[in-house]
Amino acid sequence: MAKKEHISETPATQFLRKHRVDFSEHPYPYEEHGGTSVSARELGVPEHTVVKTLVMQDEAARPLIVLMHGDCKVSTKNLARAIPCKSVEPCKPEVAQRHSGYQIGGTSPFGTRKALPVYVEEGILALDKIYINGGRRGYLVGIAPQVLVALLGARPVLCALEE
Secondary structure: OOOOOOOOOOHHHHHHHHOOOOOEEEEOOOOOOOHHHHHHHHHOOOHHHEEEEEEEEEOOOOEEEEEEEOOEEEOHHHHHHHOOOOOEEEOOHHHHHHHHOOOOOOOOOOOOOOOOOEEEEHHHHHOOOEEEEEEEOOEEEEEOOHHHHHHHOOEEEOOEEEO
């Protein structure tokens, strides 16, 4: 019998366990700048079901999280219109890390250092299961997308651009 790889706790998995969320664990060999195409390939799942956690900020530098399909980009113009604010842009990596408490490439929307407003691309909520970062590079958790709304108060938005 194959030995199950031991995965140490992260703030994200602690958060999910504390809230009694059912999740599956999916470690994979992390590749620098590989993105969701690598994790989808390694897990053998469609990239559309792998969800990116992006830390962005509005024109007043207020941070927010956007959850997007792995195979799509965020239209910052459509996002700004939807949330409503003047503009939205990605945070610089060191700023994103300061807000979330996670290393870039390992950012999870669960268990962030500060409670941040969370926006989720509407299509994600229609999926049966999603794979989202578990708080470390090379580690995704599989969950029901409704958890995003139930636990994070994620607000659905339409801001996806096909890559």
